[in-house]
Amino acid sequence: MQESKNNHSAHLLEVEHLKQYFTVGGETIKGVDDVSFYIDKGEVFGLVGESGCGKTTTGRAIIRLYDATSGNVYFNGQRIVAGTGDLKDALKAAKKEGDSAKVSRLKKEIAEAEYDHKHCKRDTITKIQMIFQDPIASLNPRMTVREIISEGLVIRGVKDKDYINKKVIEVLDMVGLLPEHADRYPHEFSGGQRQRIGIARSIVMEPDIIIADEPISALDVSIQAQIINLINDLRKNMGLTILFIAHNLSVVKYFSDRIAVMYYGKIVESAPSDELFAHPLHPYTRSLLSAIPLPDPHYEKTRQRITYTPALDSDNSQEPEDREVSPGHIVRCTEKEFDKYIRELGV
Numbered sequence: 001m002q003e004s005k006n007n008h009s010a011h012l013l014e015v016e017h018l019k020q021y022f023t024v025g026g027e028t029i030k031g032v033d034d035v036s037f038y039i040d041k042g043e044v045f046g047l048v049g050e051s052g053c054g055k056t057t058t059g060r061a062i063i064r065l066y067d068a069t070s071g072n073v074y075f076n077g078q079r080i081v082a083g084t085g086d087l088k089d090a091l092k093a094a095k096k097e098g099d100s101a102k103v104s105r106l107k108k109e110i111a112e113a114e115y116d117h118k119h120c121k122r123d124t125i126t127k128i129q130m131i132f133q134d135p136i137a138s139l140n141p142r143m144t145v146r147e148i149i150s151e152g153l154v155i156r157g158v159k160d161k162d163y164i165n166k167k168v169i170e171v172l173d174m175v176g177l178l179p180e181h182a183d184r185y186p187h188e189f190s191g192g193q194r195q196r197i198g199i200a201r202s203i204v205m206e207p208d209i210i211i212a213d214e215p216i217s218a219l220d221v222s223i224q225a226q227i228i229n230l231i232n233d234l235r236k237n238m239g240l241t242i243l244f245i246a247h248n249l250s251v252v253k254y255f256s257d258r259i260a261v262m263y264y265g266k267i268v269e270s271a272p273s274d275e276l277f278a279h280p281l282h283p284y285t286r287s288l289l290s291a292i293p294l295p296d297p298h299y300e301k302t303r304q305r306i307t308y309t310p311a312l313d314s315d316n317s318q319e320p321e322d323r324e325v326s327p328g329h330i331v332r333c334t335e336k337e338f339d340k341y342i343r344e345l346g347v
Helices: 055-062 085-097 100-118 145-156 161-174 179-183 191-203 221-238 249-255 273-278 283-290 297-302 335-345
Strands: 013-024 027-039 044-048 070-075 078-084 128-131 209-213 241-246 258-263 266-272 321-326 329-333
Touching (some): 013 078, 027 070, 027 266, 055 209, 055 241, 070 085, 145 161, 241 249, 258 273, 321 335
Antiparallel strands (some): 013 070
């Protein structure tokens, strides 16, 4: 069987109708529920939302730490994730209906998806690396920094110790650490230094894209700016593409080219960074933006915080869909809400 053909080479990474469900105590939990977006080469794409909305689960599904329930992920035009849940549900329905043509088509699609998922090359996946949120839990306490950083190279099959040591020293320098740090253990470092080790581990593989999963949320405020500047420098020097996951909208605005807002497993609004902050449309986006504090006591006295209540703030008369209200600005809304947003923008 040949790998399925697709037309997804226009973007470096494309996520298509991704679903990640978990079964807990017999109940289905929808961690990610039909999420679609793309990231172009060299771009920083911000994914924001409150804790528990599915941001981290999305990142982990992309790099196959989870087996996706349904949907596809394409990287450089190649399908690297293929969930078959929805296809199998549709196949069952088609069999009940007795639609033999549809059954045949769905069986072929399922076979192609399973083949692509199973036969995706390891070298392709290693071009996507992840920086984890907790710099303590993500580092093996029994391994030295040298072993932690070089682990990916060893798994890839590199056996030249001189080359490995050279690469380790090189990336330590890139992240602002010293060569002598290579023989120490994670507990000997501060939180910021541990995160630098995690960043070094990700860039030693020379990836095309990095998924930065709230890389500064566990750090002191004084260290956060240093880590953000480091990631920004690495992006420019290495030509990296970044999926930046965070709940701090101020950081995301500074760092991202485009931003997607996630709520309850779904992306409710996405737009270029400046456009999203200038014209937030979805009530949840407005709620998030209203919660951003500013170092201005006079402004803070009068700042109006907006509370998002889905039952009150959304139109339940029909199922919401992703609709483009202006070029590149997409909102998940009903037709009635769409007309309202168009009037607000004066399009």
